[in-house]
Amino acid sequence: MTGTVPQVPANTALPDGFQVQIDRQCVAGGDLRYLVGGSPMRILKLSREALGMTSYDGRIAVVDDRTRSLARTLLDAGIGLPRPMSGPTPDQVTVVVPVRDDQDGIDRLLPALHGLSVIVVDDGSAEPIRVSGDNARVLRMPCNLGPAAARNAGAEAAETEYVAFLDADTMPVGEWLTMLLGHFSDPTVAIVAPRIVGRQRVSGCSPVARYANACSSLDMGPDEAAVAPGSPLAYVPSAAMVVRRSAFAGFDESLRVAEDVDLCWRTHRLGWRVYYDPVAMVRHEHREQLGSMLGRRRFYGTGAAQLASRHGEAAAPVMSTSMVAATVIALLTRTRIGAAVAAVLAVVMGLRLRAKFSDVPGADLLAARTTVRAVGYGLAQAAAAMLRHYWPISVVLALVWPKFRRLVVELALAEGLYMWARRQVSQDRSPAMGPLDFLVLYRLDDLAYGTGLWQGALHSRSAGALRPVLKR
Numbered sequence: 017m018t019g020t021v022p023q024v025p026a027n028t029a030l031p032d033g034f035q036v037q038i039d040r041q042c043v044a045g046g047d048l049r050y051l052v053g054g055s056p057m058r059i060l061k062l063s064r065e066a067l068g069m070t071s072y073d074g075r076i077a078v079v080d081d082r083t084r085s086l087a088r089t090l091l092d093a094g095i096g097l098p099r100p101m102s103g104p105t106p107d108q109v110t111v112v113v114p115v116r117d118d119q120d121g122i123d124r125l126l127p128a129l130h131g132l133s134v135i136v137v138d139d140g141s142a143e144p145i146r147v148s149g150d151n152a153r154v155l156r157m158p159c160n161l162g163p164a165a166a167r168n169a170g171a172e173a174a175e176t177e178y179v180a181f182l183d184a185d186t187m188p189v190g191e192w193l194t195m196l197l198g199h200f201s202d203p204t205v206a207i208v209a210p211r212i213v214g215r216q217r218v219s220g221c222s223p224v225a226r227y228a229n230a231c232s233s234l235d236m237g238p239d240e241a242a243v244a245p246g247s248p249l250a251y252v253p254s255a256a257m258v259v260r261r262s263a264f265a266g267f268d269e270s271l272r273v274a275e276d277v278d279l280c281w282r283t284h285r286l287g288w289r290v291y292y293d294p295v296a297m298v299r300h301e302h303r304e305q306l307g308s309m310l311g312r313r314r315f316y317g318t319g320a321a322q323l324a325s326r327h328g329e330a331a332a333p334v335m336s337t338s339m340v341a342a343t344v345i346a347l348l349t350r351t352r353i354g355a356a357v358a359a360v361l362a363v364v365m366g367l368r369l370r371a372k373f374s375d376v377p378g379a380d381l382l383a384a385r386t387t388v389r390a391v392g393y394g395l396a397q398a399a400a401a402m403l404r405h406y407w408p409i410s411v412v413l414a415l416v417w418p419k420f421r422r423l424v425v426e427l428a429l430a431e432g433l434y435m436w437a438r439r440q441v442s443q444d445r446s447p448a449m450g451p452l453d454f455l456v457l458y459r460l461d462d463l464a465y466g467t468g469l470w471q472g473a474l475h476s477r478s479a480g481a482l483r484p485v486l487k488r
Contacts, residue, residue: 022263024287028088028204030078036087036096038074045377048074052376054094055247057386059376075099091202091289094242098291100198106132109178109193109258112170114163117141121184121301126152128188132180135173137166164267164275167254171264179264183255185301186212195296196258204289206263207243207280209252211236211294214302223453225304230439230449231461232302233316236292243280243290245330251277252290256298263288268326274319281327310464317468324480333405333469334484339365340394341486347391348398348423362387399431404462405469405482432458 042053049067051060062070069083070076076096078084090096111132115122116139126134126147134152138145140160147154155173157166163183171179178200180193192210199208214229234253241249254267254276265282267275280290303309323331336344339361346358366387373379402410402424414421432455439454473481 033101034078035099100201103198103201110174110176114166115184118184135170137170139166165269180258187299189297192296206288207290209257210296226449227457228302251280313464314468317465318472320481321472321476332485344394407466
């Protein structure tokens, strides 16, 4: 049952000792006085006084009201990264594990939670789940009500201020909980999540197993970030997350999919912070059979329609400005006229950004790089939309329009190979796999998710999850 998210407390002061690190990617021209970043993008100029509170490497330690105010401003702008020095202790946490028919998973997980208070919620297993040890107890649901209801029941039975949700097929790594708990020293933080990675060894496994571990929809990647709808990191999965009970509204029990996205967005809407810290890690047993993996992807796609009915434009498959969209469409025509139009539009965008960056060092280069990044992201969005969200339309057009067919084939190859190369370089924990295997499975992944997206839209009789959003 869903509750109302409590309002953020009136006292949002960061504690003494809390530190904030300025994101180096936001420092313009190497000058700490000028900061550009966040989502939406902001431009901040540090005063001489603020610069005096900042170390040479861009760190601010909270020691008084002035540093407290500066640290909060940088956090709220998305330009500062939290570096808490202390926080709640694990004895203030109850771990809630929803499970159905996975005794083996519980038997593997519980030893890793030794010393923690654990509530295992048996969500209608055919054979009742058993636990051993003094730290764990079982809460049995009367019937299968779904993971959202199971998590809610476990959280309600907990007596601690913090609740960690872990699925039965996960395995925490090292000091994962201590790493996450420090973030709660910021009184505005309601949810913190670790990085969810695949099992440690996949050598000798099938291409499907390698792909499942390299491209899991539960792995939010190696970069820490604040979580917000419409931002590069829109949500964190409930397979592993820690919540502050006084800020926990409960999962929507009417949702069997996307309940974690819904919780994150409802929480963010009232001003609470949701944060992703990939330094803390939890391993997950991914589905490694092709049918099972693609079936799960399709299932995830069905949740978009329900999110659109609750959150409107936040669930849109494509979000772009009209200028970027026009530039991308012009480029995709692959004509000289289209290229010329795109060049003119890009110059206009660059000049507008240059005017915004007028006082920032290296404004010309910054405006050019921001423009290229925006157009590049727009092209990536367009390719993903054609090959994932709108693939049934793309197939129909490709059958009757040879020029469009060539475009789709080229995009399918180029985007797939780009994603393969990107993972080879940046995903330090992704198992190596050949480009052909990756390309085939990546495209099947897109088809499965897109199928679920259309299935959900048809079932709900609403096009909300298919409607792109263009802004000025």
